[in-house]
Structure formats: C-alpha cells, structure tokens
Amino acid sequence: MTPEGPPKLITRRRDGQIHAYVVDRGVFGELEPAAVFRPRPGDEVVDAAVWPDLGRVVYTTLNGVVCLGRDGVPVWTTDFGPPSDRQYGHRPSCAVSLDGRTVWVYRPDAMAGRGDADAWIVHDAGSGAVVARRELGTVGHGAGHHVHPADGSVYLDIGEGQDGAVVLRGAATAAGGAEFVTYPWWDRCLIDLAPDGEQFMTVDHGQGDVAFHRHPDGEVLVTLPVEAFGHDPEASFVEWSGGYLAADLAVVTLAGEGEDGEEWFRHHLVDVRTGKLRGEIPAEGADPYALVPLGDGSWLTGGRDGAPVRHSYAPAPSGPPYAEG
Numbered sequence: 001m002t003p004e005g006p007p008k009l010i011t012r013r014r015d016g017q018i019h020a021y022v023v024d025r026g027v028f029g030e031l032e033p034a035a036v037f038r039p040r041p042g043d044e045v046v047d048a049a050v051w052p053d054l055g056r057v058v059y060t061t062l063n064g065v066v067c068l069g070r071d072g073v074p075v076w077t078t079d080f081g082p083p084s085d086r087q088y089g090h091r092p093s094c095a096v097s098l099d100g101r102t103v104w105v106y107r108p109d110a111m112a113g114r115g116d117a118d119a120w121i122v123h124d125a126g127s128g129a130v131v132a133r134r135e136l137g138t139v140g141h142g143a144g145h146h147v148h149p150a151d152g153s154v155y156l157d158i159g160e161g162q163d164g165a166v167v168l169r170g171a172a173t174a175a176g177g178a179e180f181v182t183y184p185w186w187d188r189c190l191i192d193l194a195p196d197g198e199q200f201m202t203v204d205h206g207q208g209d210v211a212f213h214r215h216p217d218g219e220v221l222v223t224l225p226v227e228a229f230g231h232d233p234e235a236s237f238v239e240w241s242g243g244y245l246a247a248d249l250a251v252v253t254l255a256g257e258g259e260d261g262e263e264w265f266r267h268h269l270v271d272v273r274t275g276k277l278r279g280e281i282p283a284e285g286a287d288p289y290a291l292v293p294l295g296d297g298s299w300l301t302g303g304r305d306g307a308p309v310r311h312s313y314a315p316a317p318s319g320p321p322y323a324e325g
Helices: none
Strands: 008-014 017-023 035-037 047-050 056-061 064-069 074-079 093-096 102-107 119-124 130-135 142-147 154-159 165-172 178-182 188-193 199-204 209-214 220-225 236-238 243-246 249-257 263-271 277-281 298-302 308-315 322-324
Touching: 008 047, 017 047, 017 056, 035 047, 056 093, 064 102, 093 142, 102 142, 102 154, 119 165, 130 165, 130 178, 142 188, 154 188, 165 188, 188 243, 199 243, 209 249
Parallel strands: 047 093
Antiparallel strands: 008 017, 017 035, 047 056, 056 064, 064 074, 093 102, 102 119, 119 130, 142 154, 154 165, 165 178, 188 199, 199 209, 209 220, 236 249, 243 249, 249 263, 263 277, 298 308, 308 322
8 A cells, every 4th residue: 555646645633733744655644844824913814824835824714815935924815805793604714736836725605604605716825816716506515625635626515414425526737827616516525535536535424435536537437335335324324534545445434323322333345346345444532523544555544733643554464454554
C-alpha cells in the first residue's frame, strides 16, 4: 500500500492558530506542524487550507475569505457582502487547487440571509480576483471540498440538512475560467476520493448503504447495504464518515444502539473492487468520526489538545488481511 499522488496536507485549528501538517511516509504517532499561521485578530476561522508549498494559507470566516502569507500579512481578502447576523447554520468552506493557482470557496448565502441560493466561487490564488462563479440553487448549511489527486478537479459536497445533499465537480479550463458538473443525486453524501483518483465513495443520505463510484462520470461500481456488514438495518446505519485507506481498501463505519440502549460503532474494511469485507479496524473512543483515513495505508485520530495522531495498517502474513503496525 504505497502512497499515491502528492504529499497529503492537513490543517487543524489549535490555540487560535492554523497548524498545517505534511504527512511524511515514515512518520507515525503524534504529528508536528510543518507550518503555523496566526489569523487576523478577531477572525473566527471556519475552514482553512494551505498551499502545496506551505507558503500561504486561506481561511473562511462567516463573512469572508482571507489569504495570509507565512509572515501573517494578508495577501488578499474578500468580503461576502453585508455581514450576516445569523451566527449558526451557515459555514463557508474553501480549498486550494492541486497546482496552487486557484482557491475554491463555497458560500452558503441562503442560510446566511444574503440571497435565495448558494454560490461556488473560484478565485485567482495570487490576487483573489474571481475567475469563475457558479450559482448553485442550493440552500446548504455547509459543504466539503475534495481535490482530485490526479487531474486537479474539485468535488463539492453540499449538505442541505433534512433536504439531502448535492454533489458537484468543478475543473479549471485552459481559458482561465472553470466548468462545472452537477451529479444527478440529491440523496448521496460524498465521503472521500480514492488516492489513485479512479473512484469516489458516497453514503446514502438516509444512511442505508455505501457506494463506490467511478471518476469522473459517477457510475456506481459497488453498493453495500447495512445488512451486507452483518448488522440489522432496523437497528443500525452507515455513518457519514470513513474513506479510502488505500486505493483498493475503504473504511466504512457502521453504528447503532444495542438492546441496553448503549451506542456502538465499528470500522469495517471493504475491498472496493469486489465489495468483500476485509476485517475491521478496532474502534477507539466514543466518536465514529475521529478516524480519518489518508489513502496511503494510514489514518488519523485526535491526540492531546487536538494534535493529529497517525496510525498504520500493513499486510499481515496470516489472520486478518490487515494488522496494526
């Protein structure tokens, strides 16, 4: 299970700062930040992303976007418009493109009271100028960005609460703009992209199954309902968590409530090519969302004061297909 694509970059907000981490192949345990950025005084950071070279960070607040250099000096800023007095229910998010040339921003304008629908904006990374804009027609609370590790396109998963979820994909064009595709579902939540870029994983909004789709057309390759994991579909469900542990192996989290009323969850391993179960990762703690697969045979959990802790699975000569290393 060798790493695919560029080095994995992650961010965590700790002690009022944005910590950026590079997932190096041989480093496990508690990770040390490779770069630390301090937001402007008074800014409440909602989401953040760093450039591939760690030279800059971009973050969203409830009312705008800020791009900072390592020295803390703003490179550019953008305000969304009239400040929203709605403190909850709208969480703008952002991503930096694979080549570091564009910044993608999701604006939940409807929930913020700035309009009837949301928008997806593509900014020039150097100047902040808008190079493309997509009016979405959604009323979302928030959205997750997923940057494709091979072709650089960007997936967006918009959560509309009880109304479902919308998945789109955007790609920069040679002319300097962007083109967008909306997938024909309102009931599937995007969880992760495969590290080799050939697939993506979704979970039914009603949490009844998990599916693996071909990139980029979205054709369903494998679908597994709750009962395929040996659980009662009346008493358990698929969590909106997990992801690709490797190109051919995904973590699918099932949860439920026992007869004694105690909640439980289990991290199942699935061969995404065949749909066969390949064992489990032991569940630790009480949060089914704490385990974050990285696609290179490792995953993260939270450590002290929010620091990420990296763990690894490696092929075992006997017994379960993967054993902790």
